Amino acid sequence: DSGVTQTPKHLITATGQRVTLRCSPRSGDLSVYWYQQSLDQGLQFLIHYYNGEERAKGNILERFSAQQFPDLHSELNLSSLELGDSALYFCASSVGQGTTEAFFGQGTRLTVV
Amino acid sequence: GQQLNQSPQSMFIQEGEDVSMNCTSSSIFNTWLWYKQDPGEGPVLLIALYKAGELTSNGRLTAQFGITRKDSFLNISASIPSDVGIYFCAGRNSGAGSYQLTFGKGTKLSVIP
Numbered sequence: 001d002s003g004v005t006q007t008p009k010h011l012i013t014a015t016g017q018r019v020t021l022r023c024s025p026r027s028g029d030l031s032v033y034w035y036q037q038s039l040d041q042g043l044q045f046l047i048h049y050y051n052g053e054e055r056a057k058g059n060i061l062e063r064f065s066a067q068q069f070p071d072l073h074s075e076l077n078l079s080s081l082e083l084g085d086s087a088l089y090f091c092a093s094s095v096g097q098g099t100t101e102a103f104f105g106q107g108t109r110l111t112v113v
Numbered sequence: 114g115q116q117l118n119q120s121p122q123s124m125f126i127q128e129g130e131d132v133s134m135n136c137t138s139s140s141i142f143n144t145w146l147w148y149k150q151d152p153g154e155g156p157v158l159l160i161a162l163y164k165a166g167e168l169t170s171n172g173r174l175t176a177q178f179g180i181t182r183k184d185s186f187l188n189i190s191a192s193i194p195s196d197v198g199i200y201f202c203a204g205r206n207s208g209a210g211s212y213q214l215t216f217g218k219g220t221k222l223s224v225i226p
Binding site for chain 2 (some may be wrong): 033042103105
């Protein structure tokens with residue numbers, strides 16, 4: 001158990017809908033990273049938050065947004081969902097901004113039908 | 114986005130054999146990481162490398178940070194059935210203050226008892 005908790009574990013939704021994925025980082029970790037894992041693209045970095053502030057953006061679509069709350073949990077919002085958004089979404093956390101010992105949650109498997 | 118070339122894509126080996134996999138990049142990284150992912154789980158950090166030429170071991174696993182900073186390899190000695198999974202390399206380049214990881218597409222390892 002990495003200590004990073006993601007909910008829900010599975011999500012099935014229809015195209016055009018909006019979903020929210022939740023991540024609770026390990027106790028004491030200030031950084032949260034979101035990654036998307038699809039079969040053809042592998043693990044792709046989406047966004048990084050540190051202590052409530054956005055620090056870096058990767059290949060995140062405009063239909064996607066995220067935030068980190070004062071209690072350090074983070075949410076990833078995916079809207080106007082398309083079939084191609086079906087993937088595993090992982091959250092990882094680390095103590096600082098530059099530390100690379102990021103620990104991953106078990107992921108949320110999103111299926112868009 | 115930036116990609117790492119990880120090879121081989123998959124491998125089947127006999128229990129007890131040694132395994133070698135590698136990652137190459139067209140860009141320089143200042144950190145290399147190796148993760149293992151089991152089905153239904155998030156990636157788990159195996160080894161972190163921070164210096165060019167560094168050779169680090171973790172039990173039966175040994176990884177090296179290439180001298181050019183553009184490659185890394187992972188060796189697993191005397192493989193056992195629980196080594197089955199997908200192994201990912203990841204690189205980090207802290208230029209422009211970014212801390213996200215760039216992942217390879219993974220090496221799927223199957224061990225035949």
